[in-house]
Amino acid sequence: MKKSLMKNAVIGLMALLFCSSLAGQIEFKPGYLINLNGQKQECLIKDQDWKDNPESFTYKLGAAEEVREGNLDQVLEFGLGEEVRFVAVTVGMDRASDLVNDLTLGRNPDLQLEKLFLRIELSGKATLYSYRGENLIRFFFSVDGSPVEQLVYKRYRMNSMMKIGYNTAYRQQLWNQMRCPEAKFAQLESVAYTRNSLVRYFLKYNNCTGSGETTKFVQQDRKERYRLKVTPGINYSSLQVGENLGYRYSFDTDFGRKVNFRLGLEAEVLLPFNGGKWGLVLEPTFQYYRSDVIRDQETEPTKAHYQFIDFPVGPRYYMFLSDERKLFIDVLYISNFSINFSKSGIFFPTPPYQRTLNIFTRNSFALGGGMDLNDKYSLELRYYLNREIIGDYIRWDSTYTRWALIVGYRFFAPGG
Known part of the structure; x- marks a missing residue:
């Protein structure tokens, strides 16, 4: 139930960000068209940063005028800036x-x-x-x-x-x-x-x-085609571990919710079409989770120590509110490759069930959304779907989920 509520909350957040941005996006820019009579008209043309040649285009004769479509049967020529x-x-x-x-x-x-x-x-x-x-x-x-x-x-x-x-x-x-x-x-x-x-x-x-x-006629290259950002933040994480054969001695352990620091380095490439609204993101991130709990009938704590660097990668979509502000959403894939530090593991100290479970991660996904200011600062809320972290043990399962609040500071962009 909790997983379902979290997923629904994230989906709702993404939809809210998308819908709230539609009215404010900057789409129309000064241009012109020449009609079949050879008459030139100044107008506002929707800038779609055409990668492929269009068959039609969208324009308005004035900011408050209705949206029209120009096509090959109506227009001899059109231009933007x-x-x-x-x-x-x-x-x-x-x-x-x-x-x-x-x-x-x-x-x-x-x-x-x-x-x-x-x-x-x-x-x-x-x-x-x-x-x-x-x-x-x-x-x-x-x-x-x-x-x-x-x-x-x-x-x-x-x-x-x-x-x-x-x-x-x-x-x-x-x-x-x-x-x-x-x-x-x-x-x-x-x-x-x-x-x-x-x-x-x-x-x-x-x-x-x-x-x-x-x-x-050369479209101006956007200065920030390539970006590097440092992305510190806070994780709100939870971990449960359980043995799935129903033994008399229960290993089901809830390590609880913890607030931990995270630090990432984000590299982004803006894709050369659709007005710079699409980017591809890679963010190597150091994160950790640490919790000690004393279970029923035990005197020593069961420990979960998990330190790792993972490598989320995926597309990001921007929705422009103004020249300085834009919203974004991203969908990130997290492969089973991660760097797990040697002291990571799940430690059960009490005999006769004393054991250590080593960390073996599985694939996962993350969904995020936030705001970018002046192409310099960003604030993002991200939800990481469940990631299995002891996946090489047939009899064991884990549930590891995270919310992250991430602050971004861009420190490098060619020309920016």
């Missing part, structure tokens, strides 16, 4: 998979006409576009306003033995339509089918042809 530009283009694109197990036979691309929102990576005399989808990335180009074409690159199966071939026709396309004076074809061997490599080539071409201004 000085970083993002998408343009609607009808173009031939090859959708052959680049995954090794799904490669097709034959080197030639299967170009099918599609209407797409292409991201503008760089514009000028020569303009570079990109398209990203599931297991798919393609680059496109145009020169002096010519029709947009795909830069062709394809991995393919040369035979049934899975020998892989490479169609690098994009290099010939660049040579035919975009080469600087005195250039040599061999120089194109260093141009890879990647965004950074192609951007460098397009910049070089636009500069060497004296074509005037070139604009590169």
Whole structure:
């Protein structure tokens, strides 16, 4: 019953944090769209930090206006700030998979006409576009306003033995339509089918042809892509141990609830999509539990001494309230790997049942939620689900659960 109540309380906490944040999240940012009549409209666009190219987007004509949807049938172009530009283009694109197990036979691309929102990576005399989808990335180009074409690159199966071939026709396309004076074809061997490599080539071409201004649209990297925090806190822990065969002499022992100190070092990586709302967390943490109890008909205390370092890892989701404040929830996996100190164990001192149970942990999970302030300080309430700590003993069971109140202080972030 107690376990069920605790789990329900945690689930309720997560739901409350999520629902209370929805109204306050920062989602719409200044942008523009160009409609089918060529008219440009300033608007507020929902910033979804697009990893894949969208088929539609959400916008408002003013802060108090209704939310609308823009799509390929209504919009020629839209942009967000000085970083993002998408343009609607009808173009031939090859959708052959680049995954090794799904490669097709034959080197030639299967170009099918599609209407797409292409991201503008760089514009000028020569303009570079990109398209990203599931297991798919393609680059496109145009020169002096010519029709947009795909830069062709394809991995393919040369035979049934899975020998892989490479169609690098994009290099010939660049040579035919975009080469600087005195250039040599061999120089194109260093141009890879990647965004950074192609951007460098397009910049070089636009500069060497004296074509005037070139604009590169690059989303600003958030300063805190990588973070390190020290995470001290307090655990409120409980432990019960019991033998599960029903012997006459009862080993069922409740060691009670204890308040103990914990200390962690949290490393977090913010994932490069969805507006920095998702992170991946790893937090090596030193924790301990110590309790001595005198059981019925015994004179010496039965002892539980458990000192360990575990390694919770899992996703974290942020919900923005303002530029300075955000709520977060996380779900952490705790593997059976932990560092248990040598003096850890369950000690029964009274003969004839004198024995020591060594610590052998099992997998577990933890659920947490809290608030982050100024990307510097955080406060989190976390619940650790039951973790079996004497799992290598067939006849013994344990129930070890914890609540933790954790204070975080970020002491390192590149550029932060």
